[in-house]
Amino acid sequence: MARWQPETTQRLIVAAVDLFTEQGYDATTVAQIAERAGVTKSTFFRHFSDKRELLVAGQETLSRLLAEGIAEAPADASPLQAVAAGLERASGAMGPANRELGPRLRAAIAASTELQERDALKSVGLAAAMTAALVARGVPDPTAHLAAELGVLAFKRGYAQWSESDRDDPRGLAHHALSALRDLRAATASLG
Known part of the structure; x- marks a missing residue:
């Protein structure tokens, strides 16, 4: 070997x-x-x-890319617009190998409590990185935390849609993650 x-x-x-x-x-x-x-x-x-x-391979890189995208968003960007910039930045680093691995990874996680726990910790880490980047932009902590949690959820939903979509679909992960973020933002309006 x-x-x-x-x-x-x-x-x-x-x-x-x-x-x-x-x-x-x-x-x-x-x-x-x-x-x-x-x-x-x-x-x-x-x-x-x-x-x-x-399971958490690449988490540091993903956290860094999300935070960099948020930090580099225009100064007048809203918290969710900054999160969208982070999602775009991180999505650009995901290639065909990530797309192919998605469905198998989800199946492995679904079958193991230990992997589900590790996946949850990964989500917490990604949210913490985005929260810190938003707070550094001057976003109040509760707002930053909520925007970051929506960003993590959008990334996960977008990744699932992207990895399960037709391979001939030219739209990348960014399209699916940003679409998921828009859907989540609309859903928050119905919370009252």
Whole structure:
């Protein structure tokens, strides 16, 4: 097995998600993930501390991109407009591999309580990054927190729609995430 090959992290993630889907999270070992990815077990541990960490791979990058997009939004942007800028920025980093992985990842998460908990923590981290970016723009904390939570929900809904849409659909993740954000904004008006 090769120790250092291009795209090792992505191969490990795909191997893990496939194994989680095929045989369940609990039944999947790090050794099996490494073997499926074509690397050694020690290479696995250079990339991830344990198999749970595979789910949050890229979270730091995603949080950073969301925050950067919010920070770079026009000064007169509303909190949700700033969140939309963050969604656009983060969506630009998601490619075909992310799209293909979506349905399998959701199936793996749905089948494991431990992965559901890890996914919830990932959402909390993304919301915290967006909240901090909004507060840094001068948005009051309660408003920033609500806008960030709507942003996380929009990203998740948009990602689900994008990954399940027809592969010939030329609209990218940004389209679906921004559409989800518009729908959520309209839904908040009905709350009274």
